[in-house]
Amino acid sequence: MAENTGIRITDLRKQYGSGGSVVEALKGVDLQVEPGEVVGLIGPSGSGKSTLLKCLGAVIEPTSGQMALRSELIYDGAWLVSDLRALRRDKIGFVFQAPYLIPFLDVIDNIALVPMLAGVSNTESRNRALELLEALDVGHRAKAFPSQLSGGEQQRVSIARALVNRPPVVLADEPTAPLDSERALSVIRMLNQMAVQYQAAVIVVTHDEKIIPTFKRIYRIRDGRTVEEAGEGRLC
């Protein structure tokens, strides 16, 4: 296994149900993303994208296979870490289709909450949050509440929240779906920039035709299996 791999998945399988009513959602997925790299994960509805994302996010348990984060094996037929909650908090960042910010926390605390949950001091957590907000060009909105932000600003805040604990992996589930072309491209640009800056391996699940050409590498998932394709990498 390469030393610098961000995330590596080998022959990952996931079955739902039991007995005669087994549905095999993932039939042996192989995937590898390097630190600082953003890859696209595309496929039709029901192809297994969400199941793969949930397995990667440690919210459902795969049936078999292997998963490693930064060369540390976390799943090998069974979870090798005891505290999945801590794993999600410290090692995986999430960006959702809708930002799902906590409506009663201001922007800076929406982000700072994540390191605080990990035991980082309030001051340090807020400093980290502010640094990310500045980097994502929404530092001036730090004291605003989510309802006072535009859709693009909210998504940038959710990117900041995903990165604040400097996780090796960021999973983005249709992050540009509610945005227009310009804002969608802006979000992808930022994800790329942040991936490089924080050396995170970013997997973007998308249907969005506007952003598919921006990926250098794409994993196409069909019938529970992934096929790696070269992308156009047109990010300008």
Added chain:
Amino acid sequence: MINLAWRDIRHAWSKFLFTGAGLGLLIGATMTMAGVYRGMVDDAKVLLDNSGSDLWVVQQGTLGPYAEPSSLYDDTWRSIRTVPGVERAANATYLTMQVRKGNTDVRAMVVGTSTVSYGDPGQPGYLVAGRQITRGHYEAVADMATRFSLGDSIQIRRKQYTVVGLTRRMVSSSGDPMVFIPLKDAQEAQFLKDNDAILQQRRRTALNPAFNPPGQPKLLDAVISSQSTNPYVNAVLVQLKPGHNHGKVADEIKRWKHLQVYTRAEMEQILIGKLIATSARQIGMFMVILMVVSAAIVAFIIYTLTMGKIREIAVLKLIGTRNKTIVAMILQQALGLGLIGFIAGKLVATLWAPIFPKYVLLEPGDALRGLLAVIVICSLSSIIAIRAALKVDPAEAIGG
């Protein structure tokens, strides 16, 4: 660490405040019900305190004079006065009726009291204005709750009385204000018939050969005279000399005079345990219902608030929030709502208590018990919402 519950309340403070205020009205109603009960108990105690007596002597086999009718000859007090340990003994009558003033009338307990010497049991203990009754007839001392004033002319049955003194917190066990009048007037008022009835009674007596036998004209006069006077009182109130055992003196009177005697503790038991027992149970039922309704409302509000945050809870779980943090958030919100409700409830209960026609006694101990009940109710009510929140799957934050 950020306090999520407090932040949520602060962010949507108006929603919490108005919901809490609405809940507060319900809590206020519950506290008022408790206050009404306490007021009834206090009225009963005040009635006993104000009578200034240690023992109540009443007709044998009755719970008089407040709970049941009791009738004693009005010279009974003289023989009771001779019992060792008795300092003072005085007659008393009690009659709850409408007392008129001009075109209006007031529900009051008319107390016939001894005017033989100042300080006899049954007399109003203190006055806030005016003086005690000094004449044998047609003077009255009224409680301020009657809204009578000094010099007012009030009508009891057919007689007019002048208000010469005012008292405060002199009420019957049902909260009716007292009007004190001389004993003889009260005895007359208790059995006073109208003129037509007196005429009819005299005619009937005259026609009865047993009362009007030939050759004995004075017998008819004697019978008619006995019919037009009332030699009865409802109770003899007894004050004891210091150092005498109430129970022993009561036993002496029971044994030698063949009368029923109640001590202060027994009379309190009659008033609280029997006279207002049904009302107390009624109030208790209302309080239970109000508490159940409050619990249901808190549970519904907290459940609705939590269900409105399901996505956020899923996200919180996904990003690594501990279950206990989420439980604390919901529990603290329920308690916050309860606290707002309690403060609002205490405030409105205090504000509207004086408007109630009967005495509402809001005791600090009841407020403390109410606060504990609110804490328990809110904690229990949040269980449904907590269970729902704990069932939220972090995977719900991820689409698909």
